[in-house]
Amino acid sequence: MRQTSRSLSRDLVGTSAVRVRFAPSPTGFLHVGGARTALFNWLFARHNGGTLVLRVEDTDAARYSDEYVDAIYRALRWLDIDWDEGPDAGGQFGPYRQRERAQLHRDAAAQLLARGAVYECFCGPEPVESKPSEAEEASDDGLSSRAVRPQCTCATLSAQQKDARRAAGVAPALRMRVDPARAVVVDDLVRGRVEFPAGTIGDFVIVKSDGGALYNFAAVIDDHAMQISHVIRGDEHLANTPKQLLIYEAFGWQPPAFAHIPIILNEARRKLSKRDGATFVNEYKALGYLPEALVNFLTLLGWSPGGNQELLSREEMIARFTIEGVVKHPAIFDHAKLSWMNKEYLKVLPLDELTARTIELLQRRSPVPDRIDPPHVARVVQLLQERAYTLGEIVDQGAYFFTSGPVEPAPDAIAKYCATTESMQRLREVRDALAAEPRDFNASEIEAAIRGLAERTGNKAAAFIHPLRVAITGQAVSPGIFEVASILGKDVTLARTDALLDGLAHTVAK
RNA sequence: GCCCCCAUCGUCUAGAGGCCUAGGACACCGCCCUUUCAAGGCGGCGACAGGGAUUCGAAUUCCCUUGGGGGUACCA
Numbered sequence: 001m002r003q004t005s006r007s008l009s010r011d012l013v014g015t016s017a018v019r020v021r022f023a024p025s026p027t028g029f030l031h032v033g034g035a036r037t038a039l040f041n042w043l044f045a046r047h048n049g050g051t052l053v054l055r056v057e058d059t060d061a062a063r064y065s066d067e068y069v070d071a072i073y074r075a076l077r078w079l080d081i082d083w084d085e086g087p088d089a090g091g092q093f094g095p096y097r098q099r100e101r102a103q104l105h106r107d108a109a110a111q112l113l114a115r116g117a118v119y120e121c122f123c124g125p126e127p128v129e130s131k132p133s134e135a136e137e138a139s140d141d142g143l144s145s146r147a148v149r150p151q152c153t154c155a156t157l158s159a160q161q162k163d164a165r166r167a168a169g170v171a172p173a174l175r176m177r178v179d180p181a182r183a184v185v186v187d188d189l190v191r192g193r194v195e196f197p198a199g200t201i202g203d204f205v206i207v208k209s210d211g212g213a214l215y216n217f218a219a220v221i222d223d224h225a226m227q228i229s230h231v232i233r234g235d236e237h238l239a240n241t242p243k244q245l246l247i248y249e250a251f252g253w254q255p256p257a258f259a260h261i262p263i264i265l266n267e268a269r270r271k272l273s274k275r276d277g278a279t280f281v282n283e284y285k286a287l288g289y290l291p292e293a294l295v296n297f298l299t300l301l302g303w304s305p306g307g308n309q310e311l312l313s314r315e316e317m318i319a320r321f322t323i324e325g326v327v328k329h330p331a332i333f334d335h336a337k338l339s340w341m342n343k344e345y346l347k348v349l350p351l352d353e354l355t356a357r358t359i360e361l362l363q364r365r366s367p368v369p370d371r372i373d374p375p376h377v378a379r380v381v382q383l384l385q386e387r388a389y390t391l392g393e394i395v396d397q398g399a400y401f402f403t404s405g406p407v408e409p410a411p412d413a414i415a416k417y418c419a420t421t422e423s424m425q426r427l428r429e430v431r432d433a434l435a436a437e438p439r440d441f442n443a444s445e446i447e448a449a450i451r452g453l454a455e456r457t458g459n460k461a462a463a464f465i466h467p468l469r470v471a472i473t474g475q476a477v478s479p480g481i482f483e484v485a486s487i488l489g490k491d492v493t494l495a496r497t498d499a500l501l502d503g504l505a506h507t508v509a510k
Numbered sequence: 511g512c513c514c515c516c517a518u519c520g521u522c523u524a525g526a527g528g529c530c531u532a533g534g535a536c537a538c539c540g541c542c543c544u545u546u547c548a549a550g551g552c553g554g555c556g557a558c559a560g561g562g563a564u565u566c567g568a569a570u571u572c573c574c575u576u577g578g579g580g581g582u583a584c585c586a
Contacts, residue, residue: 195514239514262516417546460545
């Protein structure tokens with residue numbers, strides 16, 4: 001089977017131009033699952049020198065919003081996924097917003113009606129007899145109740161009967177005539193051959209009684225009109241495919257090749273939902289993830305380049321991406337691995353880039369911190385670059401760098417390094433040493449001052465370093481303290497040290 | 511319920527009948543380095559869901575079971 005689908009894909013790729021599409025429905029922000037589908041389409045198009053079409057499927061008037069269309073553009077651009085044709089990019093197969101294609105859909109439906117491939121159904125839009133059975137009522141999610149429609153018999157209505165219903169003001173929907181005895185075969189590029197008994201598909205509706213085309217119908221009309229060669233989409237659409245194939249057949253059209261990619265699951269092995277933390281692309285942006293890292297991570301969810309390489313450049317991804325490398329089973333979104341990957345990208349990000357992106361994030365804080373000039377931030381970021389998983393962590397962990405004001409020492413840091421009178425004595429000593437010695441207050445001067453002090457007093461340098469760290473950063477952990485003090489500057493270093501000495505003196509006195 | 515899909519370490523995966531004593535990465539656990547945290551180095555833990563069948567030989571092929579997921583709309 002695998003063999004079959006491979007040769008099939010080779011033929012299609014070899015003989016015709018590759019045209020793929022990403023067809024999001026703007027009913028929400030771009031989801032990581034959607035982003036991955038976009039990514040696979042993009043990778044496939046670029047690998048084959050093909051075309052990526054962006055089609056906005058905004059036919060669900062109830063849930064669609066313009067705001068989300070923009071959000072999807074923004075998310076794709078942030079990920080650096082570019083498209084060749086689309087609502088904004090234009091192209092010769094437009095319009096690319098599905099609601100603007102409504103007339104096309106109606107015309108196509110009329111053709112099918114004329115041929116007798118579909119029939120008018122007067123059952124009405126309400127899902128009939130939706131009373132849940134005992135068992136369904138008892139089920140815990142409460143969503144499993146099936147609206148079981150009684151067998152629709154409109155296929156056998158006489159012309160007079162239809163006229164009567166119409167006269168009564170009932171607008172008909174259009175239903176596909178499906179021979180229940182046959183089977184529909186999907187030859188999927190990743191699944192192989194999948195056979196669906198048509199009896200389980202039923203006479204499905206393609207056009208609603210209000211004249212609106214349904215997803216399965218509109219998708220076929222548009223994919224055909226846009227000359228889509230490969231439909232690469234989430235696995236949840238596999239069950240839709242036989243319906244779409246039936247529509248292609250009714251028109252006598254050659255269907256595109258299909259590739260159903262596995263879906264992304266949460267840790268509980270369920271479809272990703274809002275409750276699983278960040279699931280939208282823009283949330284990752286706000287958290288300070290790098291788009292390069294998210295792309296790399298998503299690419300490896302459900303696809304493997306075959307070897308042992310984990311970190312791939314865009315060029316490498318494009319060069320190596322094939323449908324054959326797509327895995328069949330669902331993948332669980334592992335935040336820990338994304339974090340690791342983000343850190344890897346953070347480590348090699350050029351300093352000026354890192355600085356700019358960090359400042360961008362800092363400016364979104366409220367209130368905006370007072371020390372965010374580029375030279376200063378660059379020094380900070382250089383220090384934090386190897387320790388942070390995200391830009392957000394740089395901003396949070398380095399908060400004491402971005403303000404010239406005082407810091408509130410963390411209780412656990414105090415308890416660990418500043419709990420004794422000895423440690424306070426050391427802090428006082430190091431404070432005086434720093435106040436006296438260094439002229440430039442650069443890292444090596446500071447180090448010399450502290451190590452000299454340690455030597456003179458017969459202590460380990462660490463005995464001074466730890467309390468000082470708590471004083472100037474408020475934390476028990478930080479990058480190398482000499483660099484930290486240097487970047488903070490003499491004034492801030494001494495002021496914070498004094499503040500801690502005072503504060504603690506009071507505490508002890510009480 | 512019915513239809514369909516899937517099944518290798520906790521997670522992402524490599525694996526196309528002998529190259530498998532099953533490889534890599536994340537996570538986790540040690541040790542080294544050290545100024546705390548990272549980074550880095552070294553090492554460790556850890557999987558073919560179960561049962562049949564085919565074969566000289568099966569993670570790899572077939573069947574069944576089990577488990578997980580998706581779909582079952584006049585949503586997309």
